[in-house]
Amino acid sequence: MKKSVYSICGMCTVRCPIRVETEDNKVTWIEGNQHLLGGALCAKGSAGTALVADTERPQQPLIREGGRGAGRWQKVSWPTAYDYIAEKMKKIKKEHGPESVVLSSRGGPWQSMYKTFIHAYGSPNYTDHDNTCGRNTHHASLSLNGVGRTGFIYDIKNAKHLILFGRNMFASLRIAENLQTMDMLEKGGRLTYVDVRQSMTGLKATRFFQVRPGTDYALALGMIHEIIRKEAFDGEFIDKYVTGFDELCYFIEQYTPAWAAKECGIKEKAIKAFVEEVIEDRPKVIFHPGWNLSRYKDSFYASRALHILNVLMGNIERKGGLLIPKGPGDCGVKGIRNLDCPKPDIKRADGVGWKYKHFDKGPGLAHLFFDAMRTEDPYPVKAWIAMRHDPFCAMPDPQRQKLLFDQCDLLVSIDTHYSEFGWYCDVILPESTYLERDNPICVQKGLKPRLAVRRKAVEPEFDTKPAWEIFKQLATRLDLDEYFPYNTIEDLWKWQLEPTGYTMEDFEEKGFVSLTDEPVMYDAANLENQFGTPSGKIEILSKKLDDAGLPSLKEYASPIKPAKGMFRLVFGRSAVHSHGHTINNPLLSELMPENSLWINTRAAKKLGINKGDLVDVTAEDGSYGGTVHANVTDFIHPEAVYTVHGFGRQIPLQNRAYHAGLSDQKLMVGKLDDWDQAGGAINLCESFVVVRRSVRNPKRRVEL
Amino acid sequence: MNKYMIYLNKKRCIGCHGCEVHCKTNKNLPVGPYLCEISHDPLVSVKGVPKTEFVFRSCYHCDDPFCVPICPTSAMIKRPDGIVYIDQEKCVGCMACAGACPWTIPQLNPETRKAVKCDYCMDRVDAGMKPACVTKCTTHALKFVTLVEV
Ligand code: SF4
Ligand code: SF4
Ligand code: SF4
Ligand code: SF4
Numbered sequence: 001m002k003k004s005v006y007s008i009c010g011m012c013t014v015r016c017p018i019r020v021e022t023e024d025n026k027v028t029w030i031e032g033n034q035h036l037l038g039g040a041l042c043a044k045g046s047a048g049t050a051l052v053a054d055t056e057r058p059q060q061p062l063i064r065e066g067g068r069g070a071g072r073w074q075k076v077s078w079p080t081a082y083d084y085i086a087e088k089m090k091k092i093k094k095e096h097g098p099e100s101v102v103l104s105s106r107g108g109p110w111q112s113m114y115k116t117f118i119h120a121y122g123s124p125n126y127t128d129h130d131n132t133c134g135r136n137t138h139h140a141s142l143s144l145n146g147v148g149r150t151g152f153i154y155d156i157k158n159a160k161h162l163i164l165f166g167r168n169m170f171a172s173l174r175i176a177e178n179l180q181t182m183d184m185l186e187k188g189g190r191l192t193y194v195d196v197r198q199s200m201t202g203l204k205a206t207r208f209f210q211v212r213p214g215t216d217y218a219l220a221l222g223m224i225h226e227i228i229r230k231e232a233f234d235g236e237f238i239d240k241y242v243t244g245f246d247e248l249c250y251f252i253e254q255y256t257p258a259w260a261a262k263e264c265g266i267k268e269k270a271i272k273a274f275v276e277e278v279i280e281d282r283p284k285v286i287f288h289p290g291w292n293l294s295r296y297k298d299s300f301y302a303s304r305a306l307h308i309l310n311v312l313m314g315n316i317e318r319k320g321g322l323l324i325p326k327g328p329g330d331c332g333v334k335g336i337r338n339l340d341c342p343k344p345d346i347k348r349a350d351g352v353g354w355k356y357k358h359f360d361k362g363p364g365l366a367h368l369f370f371d372a373m374r375t376e377d378p379y380p381v382k383a384w385i386a387m388r389h390d391p392f393c394a395m396p397d398p399q400r401q402k403l404l405f406d407q408c409d410l411l412v413s414i415d416t417h418y419s420e421f422g423w424y425c426d427v428i429l430p431e432s433t434y435l436e437r438d439n440p441i442c443v444q445k446g447l448k449p450r451l452a453v454r455r456k457a458v459e460p461e462f463d464t465k466p467a468w469e470i471f472k473q474l475a476t477r478l479d480l481d482e483y484f485p486y487n488t489i490e491d492l493w494k495w496q497l498e499p500t501g502y503t504m505e506d507f508e509e510k511g512f513v514s515l516t517d518e519p520v521m522y523d524a525a526n527l528e529n530q531f532g533t534p535s536g537k538i539e540i541l542s543k544k545l546d547d548a549g550l551p552s553l554k555e556y557a558s559p560i561k562p563a564k565g566m567f568r569l570v571f572g573r574s575a576v577h578s579h580g581h582t583i584n585n586p587l588l589s590e591l592m593p594e595n596s597l598w599i600n601t602r603a604a605k606k607l608g609i610n611k612g613d614l615v616d617v618t619a620e621d622g623s624y625g626g627t628v629h630a631n632v633t634d635f636i637h638p639e640a641v642y643t644v645h646g647f648g649r650q651i652p653l654q655n656r657a658y659h660a661g662l663s664d665q666k667l668m669v670g671k672l673d674d675w676d677q678a679g680g681a682i683n684l685c686e687s688f689v690v691v692r693r694s695v696r697n698p699k700r701r702v703e704l
Numbered sequence: 705m706n707k708y709m710i711y712l713n714k715k716r717c718i719g720c721h722g723c724e725v726h727c728k729t730n731k732n733l734p735v736g737p738y739l740c741e742i743s744h745d746p747l748v749s750v751k752g753v754p755k756t757e758f759v760f761r762s763c764y765h766c767d768d769p770f771c772v773p774i775c776p777t778s779a780m781i782k783r784p785d786g787i788v789y790i791d792q793e794k795c796v797g798c799m800a801c802a803g804a805c806p807w808t809i810p811q812l813n814p815e816t817r818k819a820v821k822c823d824y825c826m827d828r829v830d831a832g833m834k835p836a837c838v839t840k841c842t843t844h845a846l847k848f849v850t851l852v853e854v
Pocket of ligand 4 (some may be wrong): 726727728730740762821822823825835836837838
């Protein structure tokens with residue numbers, strides 16, 4: 001039988017809207033939702049069919065038999081697995097208190113379910129992966145604008161100039177945004193791209209700054225200086241909505257374009273020419289404040305500087321600028337219900353909210369739980385449930401993490417595939433893939449907010465379960481049923497939709513429910529109350545940072561140069577993989593089976609490395625290394641080497657991914673504690689590696 | 705005369721290789737054969753910006769295709785609208801077509817042991833739709849063009 005269902009892609013966490021066709025419970029076609037994306041989908045999106053068919057994923061619940069990480073599993077039934085976890089959780093609660101259990105997820109629209117579960121159980125310790133992703137950007141925006149990272153959307157399609165600092169958007173795809181950018185460029189818009197290397201995004205740029213690694217902040221400061229000197233800012237906007245501008249002017253005096261050019265290794269002339277362009281294009285200029293800026297020691301301040309540049313443009317809530325996302329309330333509609341349980345009034349084990357008061361208490365910071373594990377201060381951490389989060393792939397130094405996780409009595413991984421962390425866990429609960437499961441309804445804020453839902457396209461291939469069922473079952477066993485008022489997904493949807501007046505039928509036509517016909521904009525001349533800072537204005541000088549003893553305008557400090565024979569390790573993404581999730585996907589591994597090491601031509605020459613040679617890449621202390629092919633290119637800074645994140649996996653059951661390529665996070669030995677005290681994120685680009693021409697380059701080979 | 709062609713707007717293409725996977729999944733192809741390919745030359749600096757252009761290649765659906773007459777079972781067929789396709793029923797997988805094609809376009813499907821190549825998704829086209837690669841191109845860079853005689 002043929003069927004067609006609208007749903008939401010799950011190959012990466014962008015969650016593009018899709019339509020799926022099936023025949024006799026097999027997926028035959030996936031396309032981007034015609035109403036929103038005109039059919040467009042990326043390689044990963046199409047490869048969803050291969051994910052469903054992939055037998056190299058957990059096919060039923062598994063309980064560890066041998067030592068952690070030994071890879072010996074007992075196949076068990078779901079009730080057995082649930083009982084096992086529930087018993088352990090009850091025991092831990094009795095012995096150490098409920099707060100000793102941490103639950104981490106990948107954030108996103110469905111986190112209320114996971115949060116509800118852990119809060120209802122009695123622990124305040126919900127966390128997510130954002131400490132290795134957008135936390136610096138989030139906290140930067142929060143400190144300045146009083147709204148977080150998702151507090152703005154970028155009206156790229158109507159912009160005249162988009163400036164990207166390392167935001168490699170044509171590799172870290174978000175299809176709707178990619179289409180907007182292409183349309184903007186086609187209309188003659190400008191794209192300025194800043195990175196330590198040329199990327200797929202930079203290829204489309206009208207201006208390219210190849211900067212020394214770790215100097216983004218310097219360039220942003222130089223830009224601010226020049227814009228202020230040329231009085232190319234929106235004075236009216238600043239008078240009305242911004243505090244601390246005079247202090248900024250005083251602070252920025254020293255950071256001239258000439259200085260910035262020298263620091264970044266670019267031309268002063270180019271910075272000035274860039275500012276001339278900005279003057280022409282203002283206010284339709286967007287400085288993208290960054291996405292994954294868990295990178296350099298001053299990335300938080302770089303992101304703040306990028307936000308300040310937007311403020312100077314006066315582009316907030318103006319066409320071609322930064323727009324405030326609207327929700328159901330803005331459309332005169334009641335919002336949906338979500339599962340909820342108030343956070344228990346207990347100190348978080350990661351210190352966020354009491355030791356570190358300037359961070360967002362929502363998900364806290366995952367890496368700060370390790371200290372609690374080690375010291376049992378403020379209390380012991382005895383269990384970790386990872387919901388589609390892979391700490392070993394996301395955070396540095398998994399070897400060190402293992403030692404710390406060994407303090408825990410229970411480690412659980414809930415995921416569609418074997419994660420590196422899952423392989424070390426006590427229990428793996430295999431979640432059904434996104435094509436085989438339903439998810440709760442979610443609100444997608446925007447100029448035209450909508451309700452969206454992921455719907456199952458096919459029945460599960462193996463004995464896997466959707467998250468809504470997994471959490472319901474665990475909750476029942478832990479006597480937390482009241483927080484999960486449903487038995488079927490239909491019950492849950494109905495309960496969610498009740499206040500809105502919509503029904504599931506309203507999703508049939510287009511796959512979503514639009515809450516407005518016309519885009520909702522606020523009056524740009526009347527933005528009071530839009531900024532959630534203490535003063536209600538955009539605060540260039542943040543009281544929160546001040547109270548934490550941190551500067552709002554931080555003096556620039558030059559990044560250290562790598563020692564001889566060493567390079568700064570820089571990581572990124574490609575358009576065909578979503579970090580570690582997709583490396584073993586048959587169709588995607590066919591396209592990109594392993595990563596390579598980008599190295600500058602001159603630097604390679606000094607080391608006798610030629611294009612295509614195998615190179616040994618080793619951690620500073622030599623405890624981890626890998627061998628990959630060298631991509632020798634002029635278009636990377638000589639201080640840096642670059643690789644695509646997610647490879648170097650060590651799960652024997654993942655035949656294609658096993659030991660394929662190099663793992664950047666395993667090279668970051670000793671870097672678990674290297675984090676940004678102001679922005680909260682881990683500094684993932686502060687590691688140095690040794691690169692040598694590999695002895696494995698074939699010279700002779702005999703067969704005996 | 706060929707009625708159709710696929711055109712790549714190089715300004716929009718981002719080299720994401722989506723089209724290759726869109727094609728494979730539509731034809732249910734295993735790891736191995738791919739019916740279209742995105743490639744690019746090494747980067748060169750143009751006015752300070754390292755640039756390159758992407759090239760999309762599938763089958764050329766030649767006016768006078770070498771692959772058709774060489775096929776011993778007449779499985780390779782050129783339609784009146786120009787589409788060159790393989791009748792999977794008749795194909796014996798001898799791969800003579802691949803040898804005859806100047807670009808070795810036909811490939812072996814290891815699962816069916818028969819030759820496969822781009823057929824401009826003729827089942828979709830005949831049903832009034834566009835080819836898979838065009839329909840789902842990430843940035844709408846690919847266009848399916850119907851040529852008209854003037
Ligand atoms: S970018 Fe690609 S993988 Fe990510 S949600 Fe969209 S279609 Fe899916
Ligand atoms: S899917 Fe489109 S943008 Fe991506 S490589 Fe193919 S033609 Fe280019
Ligand atoms: S397979 Fe080769 S010879 Fe045959 S039509 Fe295509 S390009 Fe021409
Ligand atoms: S037209 Fe169809 S068969 Fe040909 S390359 Fe595109 S998707 Fe593949």
